[in-house]
Structures are given as C-alpha cells and as structure tokens.
Amino acid sequence: MAHLAVRQLTLSHFRSHKRAVIETDGRPIAIYGPNGAGKTNILEAISMLSPGRGLRRAKTAELARVPETVGWKVSAILESLGHTHELETSFTGDGSRTVLIDGKAAPQIALGRLARVVWLVPVMDRLWVEGADGRRRFLDRLAMSFEPSHGEQTLVYERSMRERNRMLKDGITDPSWYGAVESQMADAGAMIAQNRLQTIARISAAQAIATTSFPAASLTLVNADNSEIIETADQLRDAFADGRRRDMQAGRTLVGPHRDDLNAIYATKDVPAAQCSTGEQKALLVSLILSNARALAQDFGAAPIILLDEVGAHLDADRRAALYDEICALGAQAWMTGTGAELFDSLGNRAKYLMVDDGATSAIHPIP
Amino acid sequence: MNSNNKDIDILIQLMAKLPGLGPRSARRAVLHLIKKRDILLSPLADSLFTVAQTARECVTCGNIGTMDQCDVCADPRRAIGQICVVEDVSDLWAMERAAVFKGRYHVLGGVLSALDGVGPEELRIPNLVSRVGDENITEVILALNATVDGQTTAHYIADQLEDMGVSVTSLAQGVPIGGELDYLDDGTITAALNARKAV
Ligand SMILES: Nc1ncnc2c1ncn2[C@@H]1O[C@H](COP(=O)(O)OP(=O)(O)OP(=O)(O)O)[C@@H](O)[C@H]1O
Ligand SMILES: [Mg+2]
Ligand SMILES: [Zn+2]
Numbered sequence: 001m002a003h004l005a006v007r008q009l010t011l012s013h014f015r016s017h018k019r020a021v022i023e024t025d026g027r028p029i030a031i032y033g034p035n036g037a038g039k040t041n042i043l044e045a046i047s048m049l050s051p052g053r054g055l056r057r058a059k060t061a062e063l064a065r066v067p068e069t070v071g072w073k074v075s076a077i078l079e080s081l082g083h084t085h086e087l088e089t090s091f092t093g094d095g096s097r098t099v100l101i102d103g104k105a106a107p108q109i110a111l112g113r114l115a116r117v118v119w120l121v122p123v124m125d126r127l128w129v130e131g132a133d134g135r136r137r138f139l140d141r142l143a144m145s146f147e148p149s150h151g152e153q154t155l156v157y158e159r160s161m162r163e164r165n166r167m168l169k170d171g172i173t174d175p176s177w178y179g180a181v182e183s184q185m186a187d188a189g190a191m192i193a194q195n196r197l198q199t200i201a202r203i204s205a206a207q208a209i210a211t212t213s214f215p216a217a218s219l220t221l222v223n224a225d226n227s228e229i230i231e232t233a234d235q236l237r238d239a240f241a242d243g244r245r246r247d248m249q250a251g252r253t254l255v256g257p258h259r260d261d262l263n264a265i266y267a268t269k270d271v272p273a274a275q276c277s278t279g280e281q282k283a284l285l286v287s288l289i290l291s292n293a294r295a296l297a298q299d300f301g302a303a304p305i306i307l308l309d310e311v312g313a314h315l316d317a318d319r320r321a322a323l324y325d326e327i328c329a330l331g332a333q334a335w336m337t338g339t340g341a342e343l344f345d346s347l348g349n350r351a352k353y354l355m356v357d358d359g360a361t362s363a364i365h366p367i368p
Numbered sequence: 369m370n371s372n373n374k375d376i377d378i379l380i381q382l383m384a385k386l387p388g389l390g391p392r393s394a395r396r397a398v399l400h401l402i403k404k405r406d407i408l409l410s411p412l413a414d415s416l417f418t419v420a421q422t423a424r425e426c427v428t429c430g431n432i433g434t435m436d437q438c439d440v441c442a443d444p445r446r447a448i449g450q451i452c453v454v455e456d457v458s459d460l461w462a463m464e465r466a467a468v469f470k471g472r473y474h475v476l477g478g479v480l481s482a483l484d485g486v487g488p489e490e491l492r493i494p495n496l497v498s499r500v501g502d503e504n505i506t507e508v509i510l511a512l513n514a515t516v517d518g519q520t521t522a523h524y525i526a527d528q529l530e531d532m533g534v535s536v537t538s539l540a541q542g543v544p545i546g547g548e549l550d551y552l553d554d555g556t557i558t559a560a561l562n563a564r565k566a567v
Contacts, residue, residue: 159516166482177480177488180523184516 003302004080004116005333006046012073012090013065015041016362022354023366028327028334030344030351038362039337042354043119043307045074046335048097049087050117051109051144051151055307060091069093078115081301085114109155112148116300118292119307120285125314128273128281132224132261138285139221139262142292143199145304150195157188157257164240165252178244185256186236192257193231196221200262203288206295213322214287215280217264217273224259264288282314286323293332303332311336312343321346371395376402428499430475430492432457440464446472449506453496453525455479455513463511466554468561471509474499479517480524491521493528500532509564510538526567537564 007024011017016038022029031039040056044063047054054063064072073090088100089111099106101114118141127134144150164181172178200219207216221229230236239255247253264273264284273284293303306327312320324347327334336351338344344351353367371377376398384394401409419434426438433439440446450471454460460473476491488494500508508529512518526536539560 156516160520163482163516163520170482172482172487174488176524176527179527180480180520181482183523184519 003082003297003331004300004305005078006049006305007077007079007084009042009046010073010075011042011045012075013068013070014045014072014074015063015065017041017045017364018065018362020362020364022364024333025352028324028332028336028347028351029354030341030347031335031337031354031356032339032341032344033356034339034358037356037358038364039356040121040309041362042356042364043121043309043335043337046076046305046307047117047119048074048089049076049078049111049115051112055119055121055309060097061093064091064093076115080114087111087115109148109151112144112151116145116148116296116302116304117307118142118145118289118304119309120289120311121307121309122313124285125278125282127285128264128276132259135262136258136260139196139199142203142288143195145292145296146199146202146299147195150192153188153191153195157185157192160184160188161253161256161258164247168244168248168253169251171248179241182237182240185240185253186233189236189257190231190233193221193229193260196257196260196262197229197231199292202295202299203291206291206298207287210291210294212287212290212326213319214283214290214326216267217284217287218267219288220263222261222263224261227255229260230255230257279314279316279319283319286311286315286319290323290326290330293330297330297332303330306332306334308334308336310338312338317346324350371398428495429460429473430457430477431460431473440472446470447503449504450509451496451499451503451505451507452509452511454511455518455521459511463557466557466561468554468558469509471507472503476512476521479512479515479521481517481520488524493525496525497528497532500529500534505534507535507537509561510536510567511561512538522567536567538567539564 005024005026009022011020031042033039044054044056064070071090071092073088075086075088078085078087086102089097091097097108099108099111101110124134124138127138140150140154160181164178164185167178167181200221204219223229230239236256243255265271266273266276266280266284273281276284289306293306297303311323315323320343328350341353344353355365355367357363357365371380380391380394380398383389383397384391389397401412422434423432424434424436426433426441427436428441429438431438431440435442448471451474452463452469452471453474453476454463455476455478457475460475463469474492474496476493478486478491480486480488480491499505510522510525512522522538529536
C-alpha cells in the first residue's frame with residue numbers, strides 16, 4: 001500500500017480529456033491504449049500537482065482543451081503519510097495557474113511539500129547525450145523530492161540571475177547594486193549546490209545497498225568548465241564579484257549552479273552514460289528513479305509518485321518484469337503507460353488497469 | 369453608454385478606473401451616491417476638491433499628506449532615532465494602522481529592478497542616506513517585502529549605510545515570499561517588528 005498516493009484524480013478540460021475521474025486503490029496504475037488516445041495527458045495532469053510546468057514543460061494555456069479553450073482544472077485527493085489533502089490546480093485563461101490546497105489558495109511551490117512527484121518520459125531517452133539542461137532539470141526534480149525548498153531556491157536564483165544578466169547587458173557598473181543581487185544569487189546558489197550534492201549522495205547510498213536488476217551509476221556533479229563545484233555562499237559571492245568584467249563582455253553570468261551538470265558512469269562497465277546502448281541508458285535512468293524512491297522512502301517515509309511514460313520501450317521483457325517487481329516492492333504509486341496491455345503482462349493483478357480510447361474526447365475505461 | 373446621460377457617464381467612467389471597481393460596481397456606486405446626494409455625494413465632491421488642491425508628497429519621507437511635511441515628520445515625539453524604510457505609501461499606512469512603530473518613515477517608491485528599469489536613482493535612496501546623517505538616526509529598520517527585488521533592495525541599502533554608524537535591521541521573515549506588508553494584519557506586523565534582526 002502506497003504511503004503517498006493520488007486516491008482520486010479529476011481532469012476537466014485538460015488536453016484531450018473533457019472530464020475524467022480516476023479512482024485508484026493501493027496498486028500502481030497501468031494505462032494502455034492506441035497512439036493519441038490521451039495516456040500521456042493523464043500523466044501530465046498528475047505532474048501539474050507538483051510545482052513547475054509539468055512533464056512536457058508546456059505553456060499553461062496549451063493545456064486547455066481545444067476547441068473550447070475555457071481553461072482547465074486538475075484536482076486530486078492525495079494521501080500522504082496518513083493525511084488526506086485536497087489539491088486543485090487550474091487555469092482560467094489569463095495569469096498563471098492557481099493552486100488550492102485543502103480549499104485554501106496557496107503558492108504553486110507549496111505543492112512540492114505534499115506531492116513529491118518524479119517522472120521519466122520518452123524525450124529523456126536522449127538525456128545522457130544531449131545538453132546539460134535536461135540533466136540539471138532531472139537532478140533538480142529529484143532534489144525537490146527530497147527537499148521541497150529546492151524549488152524556492154531555484155526561483156530566487158533564477159530571478160536574481162535574470163536581474164544580474166540585465167544589469168550586465170545594460171552596462172550598469174554600480175558595485176553596490178551588483179553586490180546586492182549577487183548576494184541573493186550566492187545564498188540561493190549555495191543551497192542549490194548543496195541540495196544537488198546531497199541528492200547525489202543519497203541516491204548513491206541507496207544504490208549501494210539495494211538488490212536490483214538495474215545498473216548502478218557512479219554519479220558526480222560537474223561544472224561546465226570542469227572547474228570545482230562551488231558549494232559555499234561566500235565562495236559564490238566572490239566568484240560573481242570577480243567575474244563581473246568577463247560576464248559583462250559575455251552579457252550573461254558564466255559561473256554558478258546554472259552551469260552545473262550531472263555526470264553518470266555505468267559503474268560495472270566503467271563507461272560514460274552517453275556511450276552506453278539506448279537500452280542501457282534507459283536502464284540507468286530507471287535505476288536512478290528507483291534509487292531516489294528507495295532513499296525517499298527512508299527519509300520521508302514514503303516513495304514518491306512515479307510517472308513512467310512508455311517505460312517499456314527499450315527495456316527487454318526481463319528488465320520490464322524486474323521494474324514492476326521493484327515498484328511493487330517499494331510500495332510506490334507508479335503511473336505507467338504503454339500502447340498495448342501485453343506490455344504489462346508480467347505485472348498481472350498487482351496493478352490497476354485503465355484502457356484509454358481515442359475519440360472526440362479521450363475516454364477512460366477501468367478494467368475490472 | 370452607461371446611463372443615458374453624458375455627465376453621469378463621465379463620473380461612472382472615472383469611478384470605474386479606481387482600484388477594486390469595474391464598470392458594474394462603478395454604476396452601482398454612482399447610483400448610490402446620487403441617491404445620497406446630501407450625506408455622501410456633496411461632501412465627497414468637497415473632499416475630493418480639497419484633497420486635489422492640497423495632497424502632496426512629504427519632502428522628507430515621501431508619505432502622502434497635505435503639507436510639505438507629513439504629520440509623522442512634523443511630530444517631534446517621533447524623532448526617536450529610528451527610520452522604518454518601506455516600499456510604498458500603502459505600506460507606511462499599514463504600519464501606522466498597526467500602531468506599533470514610534471519612529472519615522474522613509475518611502476522608497478519602489479524596489480530595485482533592472483528588469484523593470486528601476487535603479488537606485490529612481491528610488492529615494494540618496495535622500496535616505498542624507499537623512500541618516502542629518503537626523504541623529506541610530507537604527508534603520510527595513511520593512512521591505514520578502515520578494516527577490518525587495519531583498520535586493522534591502523542588501524543595497526544596508527551596503528549604502530554600512531559606514532554610517534547606524535544599525536540596520538530587517539523585519540523578521542514572517543512575511544511570506546511575495547507577501548505584501550499592506551495585506552498583513554496588525555498582529556503579524558507587530559510580531560515582525562518586535563522580532564527584527566540585524567541585516
Ligand atoms: N489542448 C488540447 N486539446 C485537445 N486535445 C489535445 C490538446 N493537447 C493535446 N491534445 C491531443 O491529445 C491527444 C492525446 O495525447 P497523448 O499524448 O496523451 O496520447 P498518448 O495516448 O500518450 O499517445 P502515444 O501512445 O502516441 O504516446 C493527441 O491526439 C493530441 O492531439
Ligand atoms: Mg504518450
Ligand atoms: Zn514625512
């Protein structure tokens with residue numbers, strides 16, 4: 001039985017879903033149906049129960065069902081460590097999405113304290129070979145599951161860095177003004193770096209003691225310029241101050257945690273993730289998600305809600321079976337999609353099944 | 369067309385520009401005023417006229433009053449060596465409503481934001497620095513919002529005042545991120561003031 005789980009999910013005018021209510025029990029949820037039926041849209045809706053732009057990083061207005069475009073709403077009954085919360089997030093056509101927690105207006109960031117959600121989606125299949133952005137975002141999502149304030153720190157850092165970048169572009173030279181902005185960047189940036197390092201440490205520790213069919217990764221936080229990761233606020237403050245002249249030439253900030261990257265090596269083979277086979281790369285990602293879940297189950301008392309979009313792709317039948325076994329053993333509420341029911345054969349009756357139909361509006365059929 | 373009458377329409381349109389009012393509520397307000405011509409509309413008109421003639425910014429602190437110096441700056445009992453720095457006049461009025469702060473104020477008229485084109489020159493920061501020198505100030509209390517820009521401004525001011533022998537403190541962070549002083553209740557403001565800490 002999952003300790004952190006969506007008990008009931010209601011989508012209203014969310015992408016292809018006009019209105020849908022999904023009831024869950026303690027089991028993971030396996031969703032199948034043809035291409036374009038609306039499976040990923042369900043996972044995306046759940047991802048909106050956490051802070052940020054969700055698993056497609058879509059613009060808020062894009063989520064509103066066409067042709068109506070009357071806005072959208074996702075609500076959920078969330079069970080977290082024995083407490084039940086009502087979460088609701090919606091968009092009415094202008095501004096940003098709003099959040100209600102137990103009927104009270106709350107900042108979006110507050111969702112992170114309740115709904116710890118992590119995900120793997122097909123675009124992440126290329127995570128290890130593409131730019132650092134994706135890896136940083138992935139790591140930050142894991143970090144936020146351990147430490148919800150990581151989201152706040154990220155907002156503060158990004159906002160103050162945008163300020164600094166504008167000052168650099170505008171040719172402002174007032175050292176006191178830079179100092180004020182950089183001080184906030186440094187405080188938030190040091191927290192960000194520490195959270196990331198701690199996340200890596202926790203995941204590595206969880207990997208070390210787990211019995212799993214998934215490959216362990218040696219993880220390190222590296223810097224874009226292969227320089228040292230700056231961990232303290234004072235060092236960051238100095239680095240920003242020292243870099244003003246150079247940054248002014250570049251028109252942007254060239255040091256700081258926004259330049260960090262997650263490096264992974266397939267441990268048993270000692271091969272960098274980017275040079276592994278497609279299936280191995282996917283297995284590494286799954287491995288990290290599972291280790292994150294194990295560590296969180298220890299620290300927080302519950303595994304996160306795990307969204308796995310087409311996770312079966314690139315995994316052979318044995319790996320798939322192993323994944324299902326490990327998810328069930330963790331007691332995590334995983335929401336998994338696949339085009340055919342056969343992808344979930346080895347899961348048997350350990351999951352709740354939903355069949356999604358295409359049509360004028362996506363229709364969801366619970367399978368008894 | 370709101371009322372079929374040109375003069376009344378003008379009034380409705382002006383009222384609809386007030387914060388918190390839209391065309392619908394402006395129509396209702398105007399109708400109400402006209403019905404209460406003697407006890408509401410005429411006194412309101414007189415009062416608007418008076419304030420339009422006399423309202424101005426206090427030359428010292430930036431508060432809004434009807435004299436060159438606002439009531440707080442004109443009151444010698446408030447010269448206790450403390451200046452509370454706020455972003456906006458509405459924040460000053462919120463502090464006054466809470467009635468806990470006994471010193472004087474300084475209204476910045478905004479916060480530093482390069483993205484919005486607001487630099488130190490656009491704010492009343494140079495005046496603050498000269499007031500600290502001129503008025504025997506011992507403590508400057510920063511009551512700025514807990515937004516990124518509010519905190520940048522707090523850091524900046526603390527830096528400007530660093531060598532002036534004055535202690536710079538900040539309201540305790542009971543003020544939520546993005547939370548505005550104007551919206552806090554009196555008790556929260558009092559608690560935040562009492563628990564202020566050095567910057
Ligand atoms: N704002 C929107 N309004 C209406 N329909 C939308 C909106 N956004 C996306 N869709 C539609 O939703 C449909 C289902 O998308 P979704 O990605 O959930 O499918 P899926 O079941 O995951 O398919 P696949 O197996 O191909 O991944 C698509 O056909 C898409 O055109
Ligand atoms: Mg899909
Ligand atoms: Zn004054």
